[in-house]
Amino acid sequence: MRELTGAELDLSGLIKKSETVMWGNACAEPLTLTEALVEQRKNLDNVNVFMASAFSNTFSPEHAEDLTFISTGGVGTAGVLTKIGACDVIPCHVSQVAGYIEMGKIPCDVVFVQVSPPNERGEYSLGVTSDFIYTAVKKARIVIAEINSQTPRTICSQPLTADDIDYCIYSDRPVVEMQPAPVTEIDRKISAFCQPFIPEKATLQVGIGGVPEALMADLSSHRGLGIHSGMISDSVVDLVKSGAVTNEHKEIDPGITITGALIGTKKLYDFADNNPDLRMVPASVTHDIRVLSQLSNFVSMNSALEVDITGQVNAEGIGAKYFGSVGGQVDYVRAAGLSPGGVSLIALRSSAKGGAVSKIVSQLSGPVTTPRSDVGIIVTEFGAADLRGLPLSRRVKAMISIAPPEHREKLEREAYDLLKLRA
Known part of the structure; x- marks a missing residue:
């Protein structure tokens, strides 16, 4: 696992032409990494972005000029993109996503993960999501981790180790939040x-x-x-x-x-x-x-x-x-x-x-x-x-x-x- 600073994080040297980048579902978005993807998008070559549900403000419709978005639905951020035709949808059950990744039906070349600092056994908790991301980590060509000190160290059935991660950066920032819906x-x-x-x-x-x-x-x-x-x-x-x-x-x-x-x-x-x-x-x-x-x-x-x-x-x-x-x-x-x-x-x-x-x-x-x-x-x-x-x-x-x-x-x-x- 190679440690990088923000200045050293050059995604154009890590993500190849036409590759697909993905990260964890919902509130697990590693913001430092996804913000770098947006900032550096002009230097990337026909890169695809797979997101499931997402609740940050990182991505906007204008980013579709440089990034091709794919999702399993129109929830949250993906919904903003699907409504204008900037995000294509794979209609599938949640239970099928990991299998599609494993089969290569959903491409998975570069994976961003947000993890907690390691515990005493050297295990990195996946924090706030665990749905398909472990399968993606095992399938990907490159895994880039954002080790965020504010990520909760949840008990995961499949934690990561340093051997699972190719590059990492460190951050200390709030995890994406989703406020409770008002009740009528x-x-x-x-x-x-x-x-x-x-x-x-x-x-x-x-x-x-x-x-x-x-x-x-x-x-x-x-x-x-x-x-x-x-x-x-x-x-x-x-x-x-x-x-x-x-x-x-x-x-x-x-x-x-x-x-x-x-x-x-x-x-x-x-x-x-x-x-x-x-x-x-x-x-x-x-x-x-x-x-x-x-x-x-x-x-x-x-x-x-x-x-x-x-x-x-x-x-x-x-x-x-x-x-x-x-x-x-x-x-x-x-x-x-x-x-x-x-x-x-x-x-x-x-x-x-x-x-x-x-x-x-x-x-x-x-x-x-x-x-x-x-x-x-x-x-x-x-x-x-x-x-x-x-x-x-x-x-x-x-x-x-x-x-x-x-x-x-x-x-x-x-x-x-x-x-x-x-x-």
């Missing part, structure tokens, strides 16, 4: 309709947004909950401190909160630092249906852009605009369906644009992310539609019952015309 009255109503489906001792998977924030706050009186989730936010800290999360009833990793990404603020990072009750693991653990289905009472909570009246879910985009992702939704929905006592919840506001547009629709205006054959329960502020085992005619009735009241008559007409079913 509608979010609280949706959360209330989710509550009956979440038993004591359940193991939870949750995402980010107002509804998950409301739900996690509402679960503080539960007991014996566990966490096995692709990501966690600050709300998990509160659930642990309230006594709701103990992880004691999980069949896998009892007593341990399992996650692949920390998406939150310093509150979460401080909680995770050297915490023996929290473990960062790759997507092969957080998203593999063969692992997840072994957990009893596994409750999956995800969101959608729109859902049609038969239960098909679109979580990716509207028309030509791609600003969501496949993510881990299908992985988790299917796993929850196989879990003894498990259930998948897809929660969304019933309308958009001040109520003018219903998000419960007769026909999707974007791709089918989760097929209706996998869907469990759809929840809006008007109720919960349990679609498990329902024939199409009853699905239509259930879905229209949770649509905005002012749109229901139109949906009933469209249901009859499209499906020849009396809604």
Whole structure:
């Protein structure tokens, strides 16, 4: 491992023509390295950038003149780029990303990693993400590490050593943060309709947004909950401190909160630092249906852009605009369906644009992310539609019952015309 100063970091001498650079998901972006990539982009030759979700302000649309962006979705920074056509999207499940990297389907030539200073065994913690990055490190031609003293030293199932790193720089700067989403009255109503489906001792998977924030706050009186989730936010800290999360009833990793990404603020990072009750693991653990289905009472909570009246879910985009992702939704929905006592919840506001547009629709205006054959329960502020085992005619009735009241008559007409079913 060769140590470099900022002045010595010449990426044009490290990244070859047409190579692909990638780094960790979400808040794991090594800012000193990515800022150097932006600053030096004019000296690079047709370089590709692979980012999953990202929440910094490092990249802007004008950078697409020199860098080619690729992502697995339109979340955060990638969303800004996808909306203007500056970022191409690979529609795939989170569980597939590491395999695609290993196969070479997603190129991985140069990897940036943000790690903590080494522990007494010489191990570098991957900090706030562990999903596909270890696979990328093993596959890459060159690995450049930013050893950031403010990166939490999380317990990783796959830490790095000096042998994994070719070049390193040192930094002391705050890790990228994601503030909790504000919770509205509608979010609280949706959360209330989710509550009956979440038993004591359940193991939870949750995402980010107002509804998950409301739900996690509402679960503080539960007991014996566990966490096995692709990501966690600050709300998990509160659930642990309230006594709701103990992880004691999980069949896998009892007593341990399992996650692949920390998406939150310093509150979460401080909680995770050297915490023996929290473990960062790759997507092969957080998203593999063969692992997840072994957990009893596994409750999956995800969101959608729109859902049609038969239960098909679109979580990716509207028309030509791609600003969501496949993510881990299908992985988790299917796993929850196989879990003894498990259930998948897809929660969304019933309308958009001040109520003018219903998000419960007769026909999707974007791709089918989760097929209706996998869907469990759809929840809006008007109720919960349990679609498990329902024939199409009853699905239509259930879905229209949770649509905005002012749109229901139109949906009933469209249901009859499209499906020849009396809604």
